[in-house]
Amino acid sequence: MTTPDWVKHAVFYQIFPDRFARSGQVAHQDEVELKPWGTPPDEQGFQGGDLYGIINNLDYLDELGITALYLNPIFASAANHRYHTYDYYEVDPLLGGNDALRALLDAAHARDIRVVLDGVFNHASRGFWPFHHVLENGPDSPYVDWFEIKDWPLRPYSSTATKPHNYAAWHDLPALPEFNTDNPEVQDYLLDVAEHWINFGIDGWRLDVPAEIDNPPFWREFRDVVKSANPEAYLVGEIWEEAPAWLEGDRFDALMNYPLLGPILSFFGAKSLRNYTKAHLTFDPLDAEAFVTDVDEVLALYNWEATCAQLNLLDSHDMARAQWIMGDDATALRQATLFLMTMPGAPCIYYGDEVGLSSDGDPHCRGAFPEDEDDWDTDLLAFYRKATTLRHRYEVLRTGRVEWLRAEERTVAFRRELGEREAVVVFNAGTTTANVELAPDAVLSSALSLAWPLDADEDGLHLNGIPEPVTIPARSARVWVNAPAQS
Template sequence: MPVRTPEWVKDAVFYQIFPDRFARSKRLRHPRGIHFKPWGSPPEEQGFQGGDLLGIVDRLDYLQELGVNALYLNPIFQSAANHRYHTYDYYRVDPLLGGDAALRELLQEAHARGIRVVLDGVFNHASRGFWPFHHILENGGDSPYVDWFYIHGWPLHPYPPDEKTPPNYGAWWGIPALPKLNVANPGVRDYLLDVAEYWIHFGIDGWRLDVPEEIDDEAFWQDFRRVVKRANPDAYIVGEIWHDAQEWLQGDRFDGVMNYGFSRAAFGFFGAQTLRTDYKPGGYELRPLDAPAFARAVAHLLSLYDWEVTQAQLNLMDSHDTARLLWTVQEDEGAARLCVLFQMTMPGAPCIYYGDEIGMSGASDPYCRAAFPWHDRGQWNEALLDFYRRAIALRHRYPVLRRGDLRILYAQGQTFAMLRHLGREAAVIVFNAGNQQATLRLEDLHPLPEGTRLQDVWGEGRDVVVQNGSLSQVTVPARAARIFMAHP
């Protein structure tokens, strides 16, 4: 069976938003008596700071100017947690976010700008407030929904006296607030598949799936794909899997995964000098890499999947589940810039975590979930924001950077070069992660004809010409990159 992934994803630049902390709209009128923490309160205090979906609508012009054409939103359904991974109504957008009407407005306004919207689906576990679980709390073994969960004893203890007392029902990582759903139950199965289809019909453009490996049921995910693709063949299905995921990406389950392997490779090479090697995102080590090791990592990433799938990977540097990009490289902005430029020149959809583009930094949850400082432009790194805009614009300008095939040309010391080719368009991209200027000769440039002139569209603006099948004396400043483009 040929693998097919959505065409639009191959041209997408995603922006991930944690809704409670992105933007609060003055247009959303909450009932009297609602109180939020002050905007910009320390994220470790938890609580709700009042970001909402209309706030995203109000900032769509900003996102469009940045170059974003797809959004991935952390969960938006009704929940008693600021991150909303504790769902208690899958069919209702949280009123604190503006409810269903706000999502409708967001979809209309985003789609009018050519911006897609992907939602977070949390189908492995629900919350203590989820109505079938509450039914069991009230009725015990007499509840008709008792088989919707994994009950180990009576009476249930949803609020154990201390953290050392495990819940007497199945729960994600043993957390009492997150009762695990029994997806083997046909009623649970039908319910979740209907939720998936309902919101696609509502107008969303796809699902990001939380901890899908916890649902060890291949047939469920195959059914999930059938339901979603029947409702919208162009819907994007991307799973949160932190490692190589070949079995999930054969065309019968997901289109792509959150490509944490991509981020680990990029951190290792571009951040080698300042990398926090004691930090292990998702339990995976971060290791400094020289160019040959980085080339092997890139080649491995490219070998894992069908080319259709490689182009649909979600290439991220950070997320709500990790420390921020700048924090991970100890505020080394040069390393961060090279990581971002690598994102924008590789196959797969780059994903920017909200606020990275203005220099927001922070350790892992909860510190990576601070409020976007709209109220204080003085906190913005304007030069970094301009860099992001230019790098994203470059990706949009040249199709070869999005869809061209890729071949590694050079990997020595701290210098890495690759060739991307698409029809009559080609790009030679050279990264120097070292502290000294690098001068190199690039060979084996087929299919570029002899005499091809390539324009430097990123660095010094000097053209280079293919002579004797090579480019000689290519100079790249320390901690910088050059991108040479041949196009009609």
């Protein structure tokens, strides 16, 4: 199996387009009534974030160390989250239309920033033109077999128990008619959509609920079509549980790595976790030994190519924000983020986490990015910038092999090794200073330099009590790290 090399070195930023930035450059927005920016996200409606707003913030994203964007759906839709697609060939006019996507791709690519789009191919919407055609023409429509219809006439708005909707719909929601993906015409349509936007210039697809399309040959052909158009295109699936069958080289390059998210928040946020569950995720306090066991199991699930291409995240638009789950402990968030930056797989920052956004799950986690910098946690933002800098600076943190060195109480230590380079990483998630002893063979090099903190004038970890640089003693001697609380 081979995966796109750029992904292994990327730092992603996930954007919910309606809530990231409003540019004032979308003419169509002058003709409609938008919600005020910052309206509570539990209210329906559109707040007017658009693709030009993303372009206007590329300097900010560049400074944050972002090299790839993952955008939630951008195609024409009657929902602010745009998972209710009604035209797969048109970017939503409220986002600026196709011209705005062209401008975003050109501007991002000029900065070596990739752009991955959300592909929603399991279901469409009631406004999707073939479904509307069936609604108007009944069984006489040539698109009748694009959907799984039980009887006639269609009931797309019925909500009564005696006469519910009468067609297959995602999660039984009548607004989301499911495609009949066993129909070759439907398959051809979806494959053409996938190829069209790759040819337009996007750098990959994040596939929404792909397991709902239980058709491995379709996904194999999907991969063939996309990779033929661009061999370096990234295919990542939204599957919340362990799913090795999807990463055998014939379907996806990677998955959204939710199984890694659980132990990370449960360990670093152990003392302040909220009572929260989502899908297959549960958050219960973990000690170091259980944490390492869980993380090691995730790292062993897939071959190394796939592991280095995983989309690693702490939260997303579908769940509560990481800081909220960890009881608004910003220090725990910093540790969890830094740990993500030292793991194989592409780290992904959910928009606004870096300035302190904290909230319960959908829809609250989809709040507007604060326009006023006075509302930002600027210390946290500075930390995120340093954390991404660390990852970009040392390739060993991106693709080096992982070997665990210690797991005891609230401290963990591991080594990343790549050729003749190594990094020794130590975390103390406890509330008191820890004297972390490493075995004589824990460090292979004869000398190490302190890599974190990045600033020489900051107080940081000490190796054998001596600040950087440090010479490692004879291999018969132990190495110890004096690690301050939550460092």
